[in-house]
Amino acid sequence: MSVTWNSEYYIALECKDLQANAMAVDSTGTYVLLAGRRYLAIRNLEDEYELVQKFPRQSKYDVGAAEWNPTTYHQELCVISSNQRLEVLTWKNDELIQTHSLRAHTRVITDLNWHKFDPNLLASCSVDTFIHLWDLRDSRRPTLSLSAIAEASQVRWNRVSPHLLATAHEGDIKIWDQRKGTAPVQYIAAHLAKIHGLDWSPHSENQICSSSQDNTVKFFDTTNPRRAEYVLTTNAPVWRARHTPFGNGLVTVVVPQLRRGENSLLLWNTANRATPMHTFVGHRDVVLEFEWRRQKPGNTDFQLITWSKDQTLLVWKIEPFLQKLCGYEPDDGRDLDETNTGIIETAKVSKKTSPKVQPLQQEFSLLNVHIPNLEVKKMDPILRSVSVRATINNFCVNIQVNFPNAYPHGVPPVFQIIAGSTINDSIGAQLLQTLNHLAQQRVSKNRTCLEPCLRQMVTTLEQLSTDIENDIIYERPYIEPVNVFGGYNDAYIPFPRTSGAKFCSVGTLVCFGRPLHTRRLSSKLEATTPRALSALENLFAKRANDYMTVSAYYFQRQRSRAKHNVSKASKAIVHVYDALSLFFVNKQLAEEYILDGDVGTICKHNAAAAAVVGRWDLVQAWTLAELVAGPQQADEEMSMSVHPFGNQLMQSLITHYASQSDIQMAAMLCCIFGKDQEMSIRKSSLKSLLSPGQLVPGKRWLKGVSPYHTIPPADVIADGWVLPMLRTTRSTSLDNLRVEELVQAIPQRSSATALYEYYKLAYAETLHRWGLLYNRTEVIKYMCSPPEPHKGVEFLTDCKDCLKPSKSCVCSSCKRLSLNCIVCHVSVRGSANCCVVCGHGGHSSCLKAWFTAKAICLTGCGCHCLVETAGDVQQLTVDNTKRNF
Template identity: 85%
Template sequence: MSIINRNSEYYIALECKDLQANAMAVDSTGTYVLLAGRRYLAIRNLEEQYESILKFPRQSKYDVGAAEWNPTLHHKELCVISSNQRLEVLTWKNDELTQTHSLRAHTRVITDLNWHKFDPNLLASCSADTFIHLWDIRDPKRPTLSLSAIAEASQVRWNKISPHLVATAHEGDIKIWDQRKGTAPVQYVAAHLAKIYGLDWSPTLENQICSSSQDNTVKFFDISNPRRSDYTLTTNAPVWRARHTPFGEGLVTVVVPQLRRGENSLLLWNISNKTTPVHTFVGHRDVVLDFDWRKRRSGDTDFQLITWSKDQTLLVWNIEPFLQKLCGHEADDLKDVDDASDIEVVKLPKKSSPSVQPLQQEFSLLNVHIPNLEVKKMDIVARIVNVKVTVNNLTVNLEATFPNTYPHGVPPTFQVVTGSNINDIIKTQLLQTLNHLAQQRVSKNRTCLEPCLRQMVTTLEQLSVDVEHDRIYERPYIDPVNGLGGYNDAYIPFPRTSGAKFCSVGTLVCFSRPLHTRRISNKLEVTTPRALSALENIFAKRSNDYMTVSAYYFQRQRSRAKHNFSKFSKAVVHIYDALGLFFVNRQLAEEYILDGDVGTICKHNAAAAAVVGRGDLVQAWTLAELVAGPQQADEEMSWSVHPFGNQLMQSLITHYATQSDIQMAAMLCCIFGKDHEISIRKSSLKLLLSPAHLVPGKKWLKSGNSPYHTIPPADVIADGWVIPMLRTTRSTSLDNLRVEELVQLVPQRNASSALYEYYKFAYAETLYRWGLLYNRAEVIKYMCNLPEPHRGVEFLTDCKNCLKPAKNCICNTCKNFSLNCIVCHLSVRGSANCCMICGHGGHTSCLSEWFSIKNYCLTGCGCHCLVDTAGMFSS
């Protein structure tokens, strides 16, 4: 629908959320605007303010990259759009938009197009395929001339004066071509070190061209002497487009929409004054996608700027004579600008300065009797105002400097000078408030000195109260301009005032409030509140004062006569070595061994236990050595078939696990649990696993077989069962192990095997925290774990050679690399990413670099990978 919402600078000509157009163009007469997207092509008549938009459905899976009307009156009804690899020439006639030509020659996505300024039949296009094609729409089957470059061309622009010159942008370089002189460029300009996003020829100088780049600059070159730029405009963000104004020496710039830096404004510059823009067009709620110029009618001196934004809003900006004059355009006397609440710019003689007069009038109308404020100095020549504000015990000396273009989009600069006694926090909040208010005023070409001074007094009054109650360090900043802020913490739990927690292995950390603050709390009968919102009420009822979180933790001693601030009380965090409270011992972990026959292992470990004074462990290792006995020649006659051996070792492991000696339990499991698990594995697999779970060709790992199996997966495989490791068992403490839950998951005869796996895993984690990585690896080798099965959606790559699905970088079928990078064309061996829409991909680093400056697929398939993928998940 069409909405007319006027203010002093612009009006909304269109707001249509379902249009989803990303390209815009205004015809040569300034009557019609074309909005093009994947779903619709739309035409809006700018002369008819209340006319509804005409939409024409477009059946295509590709977005429109660029759109442009024919600039000549002879073919003013023609417009062209680019869609992936083709150009569509459309005719607007009798309120109908029909396609008349389809130009196809590019092999990759088209990046830009441009009609010839004088020949109504000539059209230029460039593409990621490195070609620049010149078309004659009278012969649409093939280009009339094809120019080849090494790098892709991102922009193509016909010269506005010379009919034979065309410029193209290639990364940071510019090439100049002459269609009369073959297919080689006639000039080369090394313009930028970063990506060039836009080109624009001068409308008055044949050899001058400007380029906008990702390096935050706009450079102007004379192509007859291109070694260095004539001059440069520097902005605070990458520049998407920079285009000359149809009047004076003006230039309009806009930031790159793909980067979405939060800057939705357009800047108007005077090329002769390159230090700062003369005006800022503020109105869009999202990034500007495109803009163009429109002249209302023949002989009219007013121009209009048409802008289209990501918020699907079309704005029409009135470029009044005073803005034209700021760009060096000599016109008649400036029109009166009348505002109901502010006096802006009065009618001036031609030779008067348009910047001094508004400031002089503002100085003369300033109310110098604002409470708590004293105007020290007003210098109209130096354009400086000095004021002093005194509120309670706060004193601020402020200096405001007004630029030459004030108040037309450029705010004054504020500085706190010597003689002030405020801290950095108050200073920062004060300057933020003043800058915010000033920017709001000048964005509408309104003066801001007196409103800023009054707001300054109000802000200091509020901040002085905050300092008195010690709230400046606690409460979130409340914007005095918008009145926003306040507490929204009714459901935020109050931080703990004391606590104790075991951290790492054998470390106990304790914290609490200082002793004297606890006494104060007890005297006032203050209990720890449940939420932050209850803090103020609890304390205010007892002391008639304000209590903050910091004050609750670190209460200050205050005199009853007056509030005098003292130093903060320090809270102490105590860290204890609690390793002596546990049975696990680091020295034993370093001395224990697992390699060799069982008898040798038991003897060595018994000796290590004797050194640290653990007699009980000496007895256990001696008993284990006796149970093991001499090695039998027959492999079937192992210790597990001993009449008492199996039951005895199981009881011994259970005993130490019950006593929370996870170290001894795990060591016994590694040495004596292996053969037991292997002996019952075959029967367990047959009983407990269905054929669907047995993958053909799957190699089941047995404990001790692989010296490289050092990382345990999340699930424990016990006798064929996949036992889920409970979240509560992710600890080295056996107190968190729910044995009953594990026993319920498996038959009774297999429950012990699941517990053995947990003991090994827990002990391995303890060794890891101690930094004993070699010892940890030895324990992990005795675990019977399989890799965690994949759960959820799995993405496979079709091998580029045999077209068979491949999970890894090397195809299991043809043994070749399965994926080539679309950027560097090398085989992908490491980190890779692929688009889930078009399937193209490559190295993560290459794709990251490409999509940092582009939003479409490099292959030319037309897919906007980032946007389309995000849309798929959002839907």
């Protein structure tokens, strides 16, 4: 295949059927190895027209890592990792033959690295926490095994010292010396998040850098590892960070699994870490691997090889002007002039040298000219301008974009609406404001912005066009004077609120409002918020040339503030307050209260808990309740229901605390004493409703009902009363408690039972929002209404022993634990997750740790569990929605 040249790179290979996820460049810079589950492929970079040579691979496991031997002695050797095995291959006579198979790891291999000086030495690390050192002259077993306790994600030999190597374990780095046994000689607590990559300095044996999930690259001196020498901060998790073979350069790439759509590489100067020096834009999907190609004698250009998930291999030319940005001075007859507007390259190019790289010309060549509703009229890299035309509904906009010389290094392009456009000044101002804002965001990171701005231009025009159409449809009834009912109808449509406050969840108060400086200008502007949409009728009279919409009203106010030179930000602030102290409910009491044991013990314990928080009124109530309960009666029927004044006293206490919105105390008393109250209230009604076999003498529960309470199901409450809120509503605030309204709405004979149920339900919801799930379960045990049956999709586990489906962690047939974790191989008892495609799963924590760094199932089945499961769940949601409608 012939290569496709760009001003900055050329496409060396584009092969969709390879499905390779690992790439390596040999020590001579001639051959590239691409490895995947189905094929191994070799591409000769010296021959532009040579086809890729593919070798079928019979394996069910993907390739995790690949690397060529860096020494001249064994330059024909390369190694790949596949699950728990290393395969050493020899490239000779246009054939790729396996010569060694190294097996010692018990879990998936995460990384490998050839020794920089010894052609026979190789290091590998794995999830099994071991780092093995292999000698190809005796490949039966590792020559040295290092145990790191924690999973190792990276291993790298020192580029200067032949005895040192570094490994990464979550956020830590360990330095090992193969001469000093199996213990690390240095430990670096580098990051609080996972380390994805390590790279030693090519010049100093004590300098190492680490790239992490926390969006940083840190540089350490191993002789003083307590603190990083300096930190490079990016805007995304960093997958790999590697030194350039020239100057102070560093190339970074984002984590492939987390940042789809971010397909570029960044070139930094470690001596000037504020912004990247250059952005490599060309791939259409995330970059999986990149390596430097060995520089050919007499060639001043370095080359960077990148492999992307779009199955495209690109070769980037790092010309002298980029090398100078990284502090390297190549002797090629070129120089850089630094001006106030940026860095301008002046080339003294001889006939033998290649033309200078034109970043703007590169951007023009990569521009997608098939954007819907957009026509690119002219692109002129000499005059540094672009002319486009967008046609959307009744809008026709012609825009010319001019690029300054310093673009895109912090200087945005200039957008101008030219003749032939059919939009008014208001829409034009909104459009230019949006484009300028987006362009400034992009160039502040030294990124090009032409295509994103053109796409945003189309999106903005579509939105403005839709708004205009909606305004015409909905506003003309009250704008047209012939429609006498328009203003009357809109008088009942409230204007959007500009301030408000609401209690949310448990004890949280949320307030929002207009900015302070906006309120100060209210006397100068039309700042009083209209009460209804009909108020826009008067404002329309002042603007006869345009329709006054809600958005136009606010935009007019923003423009007016600009005329008054208001420089402060107009962002409104939302305040969230902890208002729990305003209510009687108390989270500490909820944690300390108990419901298990005899009534006297419960009351004594709860009184002590109330005393700790200073609620002396509750201490008196619990003490009184303990006295009323008295000693445990031998006959359980002789209890509160027959106490001389116990019945009325407990009813009074419950009603008192409920009327004060102390739902916590009311619910606790209902759980402990409510069963006796309800039994005495309804005993006569139950006898007429239940069959003789359902009421068991001497016991306080109904046949088939939980023994934790004595209240019958809501369906058998006297007079057929069923409390609807117990089945359909969930309490979100104490404001929902309206004791007087509930008493009036519920029939007298069953009002007590219904209210007790409501108190328990409201308190259970409060406990749920506090995260006290165990305490909530204890309260729910005292509910009379059975829980609603599950409605929706249920996932069952096939037991690993008897292969029968089971809904719980214990198989109902063989009584054994039904699921084993694929990561730790321990039976699952707690929170678990499973892939709906391949069926593999395990502990939620184990799977989270695995899929944070990996995208493919640990078992080697090849399933991309996160992607597949998300797609199936989304389709299931769509199908259910269609079925409901």
